[in-house]
Structure formats: C-alpha cells, structure tokens
Amino acid sequence: MRTAVREVLHLFGMLRACRGLFAASTVVTMLSQLTLVSVSITSVWITTTLMADPDAGLSLLTGMLFGGVAFHALSLLLEVWWSHEVAYRILHIFRVRIYAAIRRIAPLGLQGRRTGDVASAAMGDAETLEWFYAHTASTAICAVISPALMIGVLCWLVGPIGLVMALACVLLVACPLLLMGVQTRQGIRLRKSLSDLRVTALDFVHGQRELRSLGMVERQESAILSGTESIQRIKLGQSLRQSVEKACGGILTAIATLVLIVVLTGGVIEGRIAPDILPVAIVLAGMSTAPVISLTGMLARVGEIGACAGRIRGILEVEDPIPAAPEPGLRSRPGERGALNLESVSFAYGDEKVLEDITLAVEPGRSISLVGPSGAGKTTIANLVMRFLDPGEGEVRFNGENLRAVAPDEHRERLALVPQDCHIFAGTVGSNLSLARPEASDAQLWEALERAGLAEMVRRLGGLEARIGDRGANLSGGERQRLGIARAFLRDPELLILDEPLANLDPFLEAEISANMARLRSDRTTVVIAHRLTSIRMTERIIVLNDGRIEASGDHDELLGNPFYRNLLGTQIGDET
Numbered sequence: 001m002r003t004a005v006r007e008v009l010h011l012f013g014m015l016r017a018c019r020g021l022f023a024a025s026t027v028v029t030m031l032s033q034l035t036l037v038s039v040s041i042t043s044v045w046i047t048t049t050l051m052a053d054p055d056a057g058l059s060l061l062t063g064m065l066f067g068g069v070a071f072h073a074l075s076l077l078l079e080v081w082w083s084h085e086v087a088y089r090i091l092h093i094f095r096v097r098i099y100a101a102i103r104r105i106a107p108l109g110l111q112g113r114r115t116g117d118v119a120s121a122a123m124g125d126a127e128t129l130e131w132f133y134a135h136t137a138s139t140a141i142c143a144v145i146s147p148a149l150m151i152g153v154l155c156w157l158v159g160p161i162g163l164v165m166a167l168a169c170v171l172l173v174a175c176p177l178l179l180m181g182v183q184t185r186q187g188i189r190l191r192k193s194l195s196d197l198r199v200t201a202l203d204f205v206h207g208q209r210e211l212r213s214l215g216m217v218e219r220q221e222s223a224i225l226s227g228t229e230s231i232q233r234i235k236l237g238q239s240l241r242q243s244v245e246k247a248c249g250g251i252l253t254a255i256a257t258l259v260l261i262v263v264l265t266g267g268v269i270e271g272r273i274a275p276d277i278l279p280v281a282i283v284l285a286g287m288s289t290a291p292v293i294s295l296t297g298m299l300a301r302v303g304e305i306g307a308c309a310g311r312i313r314g315i316l317e318v319e320d321p322i323p324a325a326p327e328p329g330l331r332s333r334p335g336e337r338g339a340l341n342l343e344s345v346s347f348a349y350g351d352e353k354v355l356e357d358i359t360l361a362v363e364p365g366r367s368i369s370l371v372g373p374s375g376a377g378k379t380t381i382a383n384l385v386m387r388f389l390d391p392g393e394g395e396v397r398f399n400g401e402n403l404r405a406v407a408p409d410e411h412r413e414r415l416a417l418v419p420q421d422c423h424i425f426a427g428t429v430g431s432n433l434s435l436a437r438p439e440a441s442d443a444q445l446w447e448a449l450e451r452a453g454l455a456e457m458v459r460r461l462g463g464l465e466a467r468i469g470d471r472g473a474n475l476s477g478g479e480r481q482r483l484g485i486a487r488a489f490l491r492d493p494e495l496l497i498l499d500e501p502l503a504n505l506d507p508f509l510e511a512e513i514s515a516n517m518a519r520l521r522s523d524r525t526t527v528v529i530a531h532r533l534t535s536i537r538m539t540e541r542i543i544v545l546n547d548g549r550i551e552a553s554g555d556h557d558e559l560l561g562n563p564f565y566r567n568l569l570g571t572q573i574g575d576e577t
Contacts, residue, residue, distance in 0.1 A: 007309035008302055011132060018089050025082035026138040032075040033146045037287050039068040044279040052276075079138075087133035094126050097316055105318045108388050118315065124194060125308035132305050136298040143295035150288040158273060158281050161263050165285050168256035169292045175248045176299035179241055186241070187303030190234045191311060197227035206471070242300045249296055253289050260285050322390060327404040336400035338364025340385065340495060340525050345394035347380055354380045355548045358394070362541075367526035369536045371568065372545030378529045381545075382497055385527060387411050398495060398525075416493035418520075420500040422484030424471055429483075430464035436487040444490060452486035453516050454479065478512075485516050496526040500535060514538065533572040544568070 015022045042065045049056050102118065147169050154162035176183070204211070204220050211217045264281055267273035340362040347355040355377045362368050370378040383389045384396050387408045396403045403411055416436070425432055433445050440448075445464055449455040457479060458466065468475065475483070481501065488496065501517060517538060530536045537556055544552040544565050552562045559565040 007306040007313070008132075010313070011129065011305070011309055012137065014090050014093070015086070015133075015137060017093055018086050021082055021089075022086050022138065025079060025086055026141050028075045028078040028082065029138045030142045030146055032072060032079050033142060033287075033291055034149065035068055035072040035075055037150060037284065039065060039072055040283045040287065041280050042068055044283055048276050048279060083138055084134045086137075087130045090133050091126060091130050094129060094312065098126065098312060101316045101318065104320055104324065105315075108383065109318050109321050124198075125191065125311050128305060128308045129312075131301070132298070136305075139291070139294050139298060143291040146291045147288045150284050154281055154284040154288065157277050157284075158260075158264055158267070161260060162281075162285070164256050164260055165288045168253055168289055171252045172249045172289060172292045172296055173299070175245045175252075176296050176302075179245060180299075180302065182241060183238070183300065183303035184306060185303070186234055186238050187301075187305070187307040190231065190238070190304055191307040193227060193231045193234060195311075197224065197231060200224050200227055238300075238304075245296060245300055249293060253293075256289075257282075257285050322387060322408050323404075324407065324409075326407050327402075330402040330405040332402070332405070333397065333400035336397060338399060338494065338525060339397075340527070341397040342381070342384070343394050343397070345381075345384065345391045345396060347377075347384065347389065347392050353548060355384075355391075358548075358550060360543055360550065360553070362525050362527065364525055365523045366541070367521055367524075367528065367539040368541045368543055369528040369530040369539040370543050370545060371530055371536055371565070372551070373568065375547075376545040377548045378545055379499075382499065382527060382529055385495070386415060386417065386497060414493060415495040415497060416488040416491040417497045418481075418484045418488050418499065418501050422480050422487075424468055424475065424480055424483065426468065426470040428465050428467055429458050429461065432468060432483060433464075433486060433490060436491040440490055448486040448490040451489045451516070451519055452482045453512060454482045454486055482516065485520055488520055493524065496521060496524045498526065498528040498535075498538075500529055500531055533569055536569075 042061060046058055046061045046065065049058065049061065147166075151162055151166050151169075154165065200220070200223050204224060207220075208217075211220055261282060264273060264278055268275050268278050342358050342360050345355055345358040346353070358377070358381065360368070370381055372378055380389065384391055384403075385398075387396075387403050387406075390404060398411070398414070425435070429449075430442075430445060433448060434440060436448075437444070442464060446455060449458055458464065485501075498517065498521075514534060521538070526539065528535055528539050530538075533556075536542055541553060541555060542559055542565075543550060544559065544562070546564060551564055552559055
C-alpha cells in the first residue's frame with residue numbers, strides 16, 4: 001500500500017513540468033462543479049417561486065439559469081481540453097525519458113529484461129498514466145476544495161448539522177483506502193500478467209516456424225489462453241472490489257443525506273428553518289459528495305497506477321553502465337594513431353571474473369581474430385572495445401585515446417559492428433541502410449550495396465523503397481548478413497568489429513561473403529570474433545583466449561602446434577587438410 005501511494009505522490013511531482021496549465025485546468029474543473037451546483041439551486045429557486053406565486057416575474061432567474069448553463073458548458077469544455085493537454089504533455093515527457101533511459105543503458109543494462117516488459121513500460125504503462133493526469137490529479141484537489149465550499153454554505157444555512165455531509169465525504173474516501181492493500185496487489189498482478197501475455201504473444205508470432213516444426217502451436221495457444229484467463233480473473237476481482245467500494249460509498253451517502261433531510265424537515269415543521277431553505281440545503285447536501293465520489297473512482301485504481309509508475313521508474317533509475325561524460329585528465333598518446341590497445345585489462349560481472357590482465361595491440365589497418373571456447377571473454381573484449389563496458393582495471397585505447405576520455409557516442413561514430421545475426425528493422429531497404437549514415441545520398445546507398453554484393457537482389461525487390469518484413473522476414477540469412485556489411489561499408493569506419501560474420505552460411509555463400517569482408521577490412525583496424533576456421537583465417541593474427549586469459553597468439557600456421565588451439569578447432573583442421 002505504501003509503495004503504491006509513494007509512486008502516485010511521485011506522479012504529482014511531474015505536474016511541475018506544466019504547472020500553469022494544470023492550475024488553470026484545476027480552476028475550471030472547480031468552476032464546472034460549482035456552476036453545476038448554482039444551476040441546480042437556481043432551478044429549485046425558480047420552482048419554489050412559481051409554487052408560491054404563479055404570477056411572479058422570473059426573467060432574472062431565467063437569465064441566471066441560462067447563463068449558468070452556458071458557463072458550465074464552457075468550463076466543462078475547457079476542463080476536458082486542458083486536463084488532456086496536461087496529460088499528453090506529461091505522457092510525452094515520460095516517453096522521452098523512457099526511450100532516453102533505454103538508449104543510455106542499452107544494450108547491457110537491458111540484459112535480464114524481457115523485450116515485452118520494456119515495451120509494456122514504454123507503451124502500455126505510460127498510456128495508463130494518461131488516465132491519471134487527465135482524470136485524477138485535478139479531481140483530487142477539487143474533491144477537497146469544492147465539497148468544503150458547499151458544506152460551508154450548507155452549515156451557514158442550516159447550522160452544524162450540515163457537517164454530517166463532511167463525515168460522509170471522509171467515510172467515502174475511507175472505503176477504498178481500507179482496501180488499498182488488496183488493490184495494490186491486484187494492480188501489480190495485472191501489470192505483470194499483461195506483460196507476460198505480451199511476451200507470450202510476441203513469441204507466438206515470431207516463433208511460428210519453430211513452433212510448427214516442433215508441434216508446439218497448440219501448447220503456445222494454450223499459454224496465451226491461460227494468460228488471457230488470468231487477466232480476466234484479476235479484472236473480475238478488481239470489479240468486485242470496486243463494486244464493494246461503490247456500494248459502501250452509496251450507502252454512507254444515502255444515510256448521511258437521509259439524516260440531514262429528517263433533521264431539516266423537523267426544523268421546518270417546528271419553524272426553526274425557513275421552508276425555502278430546505279430544497280437548497282438538499283441540493284447542496286447531495287452535490288457536496290459528487291467530487292468525492294469522482295475521487296474514489298481514482299482511488300480504486302491507485303494500485304494499478306502505482307504498479308505502472310513503479311515499472312517505469314524501474315527503467316528510468318537503472319544505473320548507467322557507462323558514464324556519458326568524458327573522464328577528464330587522461331593523457332592521449334599521439335603515436336598510436338589508428339591503433340587499438342588493451343593494456344592490463346581486467347573485468348568482472350559482479351564477483352565473476354571474466355577477463356584478467358589482458359594486454360594486446362592491433363596496429364593501424366591490421367586485423368586480429370579472437371578465438372576461444374564459450375565464456376572465454378571474446379564478447380566481453382568486443383564490448384570493451386565498443387565501450388558498452390569499461391574495464392575494472394587497466395585501459396582500452398583507440399587512436400591513442402583512453403576510451404574513458406571520449407564520450408561513448410562519439411567513440412562509436414568511429415566504428416562499425418557486423419553482428420552474427422544482423423538485426424533488420426521493419427521498413428525499406430533504404431531506411432535500413434540509412435541507419436549507418438542518415439545523410440547519405442541514394443548514389444552512396446547503391447555504392448554500399450554494390451560493394452556488399454547485394455545490389456542486384458535489391459533491384460529485383462524493387463529498389464531502395466522495397467519493403468522489408470519485420471526482422472527481415474522476407475530476406476535469407478545471407479541477404480540479411482550482406483545488408484549488415486553494406487551498412488558497414490556506408491559507415492566507412494576507422495574500427496571494424498565482426499562477430500562471427502560467416503556463421504550459418506553455406507560454403508558457396510561463405511566464399512562470396514568472405515570476399516565482401518576482405519574488401520570491407522581493407523586498411524581498417526579490425527577485430528573478428530571467430531569460431532569457424534574460415535573467419536579465423538581472414539585475419540593476420542589470432543588471439544587464443546581461455547578462461548579470461550590469453551592462452552596463445554600468432555598466425556594459424558604458428559598455432560597449429562598448440563594443443564589447445566588444435567583441440568578448439570577440432571575437425572575443422574582435418575577438413576582443411
């Protein structure tokens with residue numbers, strides 16, 4: 001309960017971003033509520049006046065009635081407009097911050113988080129907060145001020161008995177607060193279940209080939225159905241709880257109003273209260289609880305809203321794995337222009353040591369391959385070179401600069417990565433290529449495609465504007481890989497990282513892409529993460545890693561005498577022979 005309330009109070013703090021518009025929205029909300037009361041009182045006044053004197057002049061009262069209705073309509077329009085303007089402005093701020101946080105911490109800061117969870121926070125959870133800002137924040141303030149004004153007038157008219165409606169308002173708020181623990185648990189379960197269902201649905205869509213080949217389609221459909229049923233059960237529980245809260249609130253309001261009517265009617269009969277006061281007092285009593293009832297509707301969703309806010313804060317407050325600002329005071333070494341150096345580098349994930357005292361150098365325009373069993377530290381070295389990580393000890397330098405002295409994004413402008421499984425974004429061939437250089441002309445895009453051996457295929461598809469399915473679904477593995485190579489050609493990097501670029505390719509395609517790779521590596525400092533002998537022999541020097549240390553280094557022929565290296569390559573050496 002405390003967690004949910006704390007998260008909601010934090011949401012109120014976000015209103016500082018548009019406090020002027022929020023204040024105006026709150027004022028017109030209050031005016032809308034009070035104008036509605038004045039319209040009701042004027043209607044009662046006209047009725048009682050006609051009953052007392054059918055010939056009485058009603059032009060002034062009628063004018064007041066129509067004026068009140070018009071003002072109420074205007075204030076209601078402004079309330080809806082401005083409250084939603086506030087909501088969408090803050091929603092925009094939240095989304096910008098969420099995506100900025102994802103950019104800041106990715107990729108390693110997202111490890112262990114499911115794609116569906118992150119997507120739910122960025123879209124579904126943020127959208128739920130729109131309801132809070134549009135329909136709740138100003139209502140919560142008005143639920144205090146408007147009833148206080150109405151009950152104050154009521155007490156002025158009928159005396160202290162009017163405070164019974166203040167008690168009713170307090171009890172109305174108490175009902176959902178007493179069940180806050182229940183609704184908080186329901187809200188957390190609901191957001192988690194919605195996120196789980198999103199993940200399962202994404203897996204079902206993207207994994208159709210595997211699911212069908214394994215005969216698991218029905219099981220996955222059952223998982224989706226089970227998730228849907230779980231969400232419906234949670235929502236049913238929420239509806240039941242809200243019904244109890246509303247019923248209790250309705251009963252309390254009816255009892256308070258009935259007590260007030262009985263007492264006031266007795267006062268009229270005894271002559272202590274003027275008869276024309278009674279209908280006005282009943283209107284004030286009935287309408288004094290309306291803003292509070294609106295507030296209780298918000299309180300019924302505090303648990304869910306708090307869960308959404310907590311999930312978003314869980315992304316926004318992730319510690320930055322890499323400082324965005326350059327570290328001052330680090331010396332550069334001009335003599336290493338174009339070279340990549342790791343000097344006494346050690347790194348650990350928590351207590352698990354991954355690299356220990358690694359020292360290696362790649363001369364300008366030369367290439368190395370990192371070879372070793374899984375967990376040897378190859379990918380960690382690549383992440384250090386790309387500055388997705390900083391070493392715990394030692395330093396990584398490129399162009400003679402300690403990477404800590406360079407802003408991460410600035411350093412990454414100088415490099416290109418061709419991963420083992422190149423990610424293709426839904427869109428066109430041109431839009432996917434332009435990610436490497438947004439300002440590139442069509443001629444430059446075609447040149448990159450030619451150098452990657454992909455131009456003819458793109459022409460068959462329909463040119464640069466040809467649509468590519470989600471994740472490159474209508475491209476083969478080799479075509480996706482060559483599109484990644486074309487991006488690297490277009491980027492024209494100083495430093496090139498190749499992560500097993502020839503994995504999962506047939507021998508004919510392997511030879512073709514090897515030739516493309518050779519053109520791409522020309523005169524560029526290159527690091528290749530390799531398992532296949534074909535990839536290993538692309539480079540001039542081989543670094544053999546084992547258990548976070550350098551086991552051996554040299555070219556392929558020199559390392560054939562090393563038992564660990566021979567055992568690592570296994571039958572590939574025999575196949576080569």
